[in-house]
Amino acid sequence: QKEVEQNSGPLSVPEGAIASLNCTYSDRGSQSFFWYRQYSGKSPELIMFIYSNGDKEDGRFTAQLNKASQYVSLLIRDSQPSDSATYLCAVRQGGKLIFGQGTELSVKP
């Protein structure tokens, strides 16, 4: 089992829809959780982080964490073509920061 797993994608949604990205992790001792966005040919950039169970909202983005289920998700409301990118889930395990394979999101106009 991989340490951090994500939907294989690609995920295609129409403009204005909600995009839902999911991630599971194997280490119950994981402490903090991050979502990064990576455009083609660019480096990953942080868009959200969450430490506690529940939801955290920032603009059109909502991160959800369920430690009992070892599950993290990212919702993007009112998806825009500019949201088209690969979304990487990352988990802090002690000092290490482990990434999933990423989910490619395509928002169609």
Next chain:
Amino acid sequence: DAGVIQSPRHEVTEMGQEVTLRCKPISGHNSLFWYRQTMMRGLELLIYFNNNVPIDDSGMPEDRFSAKMPNASFSTLKIQPSEPRDSAVYFCASSDSGGLGEAFFGQGTRLTVV
């Protein structure tokens, strides 16, 4: 702050040659990570340092790879000898203390070994 700075941005080298990638972390950050990204394997953690000390190098693929952090503002990743399968984008990232902080990435070095 200028962010994490990596050099070179692109490197093309012949098989068997030594390659050195460089990274300057964000000032004040005391954790530094080296990652390798390929289409097949995604973003793999190679090694990470805390306070200039290598903490976990279990991701380093083999003895051909080595990494150093001689001081808080500089790190290198060396491949000797390089092989075509080392071709990838190598990222350096840094984060602040506490073990929970987010990491910020450099622009990456695209390495091609021919």
